[in-house]
Amino acid sequence: MTNVYDFLKYQPETYRQLVGKDLLMAYYDCPQSRQRDEIFTHHCYLTFSVSGSKWIHRQGKTWLFSAGNLEFCKKGGFIQEVFLDKGYRAVTFYVPDVYLKQLIQNFRHFYRGQPTTNQATEPIIELAMNETSTGFIQTLLNFFEQELSPTETILEERFREFFYSLLINPDNHTFVAYLNSLTDRPHTSLYEVMESNYMYNLSLEEYARIANRSLATFKREFKKLFVTTPAQWLMQKRLDYALALLNTTQKSISDIVFESGFENSSHFSRVFKDKFGASPLHYRKQKPLQTEAGRP
Structure with missing residues (x-):
């Protein structure tokens, strides 16, 4: 970015x-x-x-x-x-x-x-x-x-x-x-940085820079805070965000890919199918559009 x-x-x-x-x-x-x-x-x-x-x-x-x-x-x-x-x-x-x-x-x-x-x-x-x-x-x-x-x-x-x-x-x-x-904060909140920016296709170095930390410190504190790796956490958060957009909006698949932080459509389709058992397009056809409150 x-x-x-x-x-x-x-x-x-x-x-x-x-x-x-x-x-x-x-x-x-x-x-x-x-x-x-x-x-x-x-x-x-x-x-x-x-x-x-x-x-x-x-x-x-x-x-x-x-x-x-x-x-x-x-x-x-x-x-x-x-x-x-x-x-x-x-x-x-x-x-x-x-x-x-x-x-x-x-x-x-x-x-x-x-x-x-x-x-x-x-x-x-x-x-x-x-x-x-x-x-x-x-x-x-x-x-x-x-x-x-x-x-x-x-x-x-x-x-x-x-x-x-x-x-x-x-x-x-x-x-x-x-x-x-x-x-009143001695350091930038790593939790706030990640929760506010996981949907953007930032590199780990860029996340660390936003958090005012070296890359090594960022990785160490991330593992302690989230008890997982940045790559695994980001993938799960982006998939959940993309799923929410599929369920509650009529945005195109390409727009959802762009707004969820994925590299490209083919990568998104592959990891989405691995996680949810269907391609994004097929999943959308099977599910009725919901409101943000989760109602059809």
Whole structure:
């Protein structure tokens, strides 16, 4: 899968970017050439849609990113669907977990909301903006148009003001709750990473990177947590997910293959038949379509 952070960072001559301390700020036109593609990032990010729109599909849900909106996206995999004839432009801020934790710890004593921890949140959170946050976006767009880039110190100061304006906005309580939960975790939750991303065709190295672990540490902790190997666990989870899509949707077999993380249709058909005793197509013909609640 394509790591969008690496894709942008290592092509500065093509995709405009500014760097401040641990931050990567990129201003770009979406280069995607296929209508739907699988993408991932090992950093959380905030993205402001400048023009156009696109669909993001994550964990069975869909979000529309449209011009003028700001979203916070957790790290991990997703399916991105674009309108190839219309284009999409965005400015995106990639922020490592360590830096996120520092920001929320530094600001905890200043914003009026009460810290809330351990609340489940969606993988994408739409954020409310005020005059300060809107002004920062415009300032940043102006920076990108200048020949001389601002210093890292100036960039970081402006970003911290922007971030603080988001924290004190009462409409962003879900965002604040998630950030607070990060500060109370010594490490990224391996369980959360796997449960949120098993349906994407990521390599073990990519799962380890999302979890902020070396590959060896990832494998060792995985075996201890799940009492099986990553390959066996992923196969079972993807088969169960594909079975649920077969039972509750009218998606095509090719779409189910794509959305369940399998390499290709032939591989999916073979392992599905081994597990359930029939090919996916034959299984669907035998079973009535169910609702998500399991009723015909």
